[in-house]
Amino acid sequence: xxQRILYVGDESLDKSLCVALRDRRFEITESDSPRALTVLTNxxxxxxxxxxxxxxxxxxxxxAVRAEARLHNLQTLxxxxxxxxxxxxxxxQGADAFEPAPIDAGRLVESVEKLLRPRMVMTATASTADIExxx
Numbered sequence: 044x045x046q047r048i049l050y051v052g053d054e055s056l057d058k059s060l061c062v063a064l065r066d067r068r069f070e071i072t073e074s075d076s077p078r079a080l081t082v083l084t085n086x087x088x089x090x091x092x093x094x095x096x097x098x099x100x101x102x103x104x105x106x107a108v109r110a111e112a113r114l115h116n117l118q119t120l121x122x123x124x125x126x127x128x129x130x131x132x133x134x135x136q137g138a139d140a141f142e143p144a145p146i147d148a149g150r151l152v153e154s155v156e157k158l159l160r161p162r163m164v165m166t167a168t169a170s171t172a173d174i175e176x177x178x
Contacts, residue, residue: 051074053094067156102132125144
């Protein structure tokens with residue numbers, strides 16, 4: 044089953060990045076900012092990627108998403124320029140993660156996987172013999 048991502052950006056997502064995400068079983072839908080909230084409330088997505096040059100527009104979208112009860116579990120990743128304060132501001136407004144602009148395909152795919160893949164829980168048990176042997 045493919046996990047769904049909504050990408051909201053000023054420009055279309057690079058085709059090679061779309062292919063890389065699809066190869067890892069992610070389905071990408073693109074939207075512009077004015078329609079994004081409608082798309083999110085009418086369909087189910089696991090991740091919202093916001094890549095808008097206008098920081099205020101990006102934060103307004105993020106706040107609107109966080110205000111919707113139905114979207115409470117939606118993961119959000121913001122693309123922002125490092126050194127501008129935008130990443131910190133986005134995180135303080137509810138973003139789950141950020142990636143620096145310009146987009147690096149490998150790094151973005153890795154971030155998407157970290158946000159959307161079920162976390163593996165590893166447990167370890169030690170016998171008393173193991174503990175005694177270590178002492």
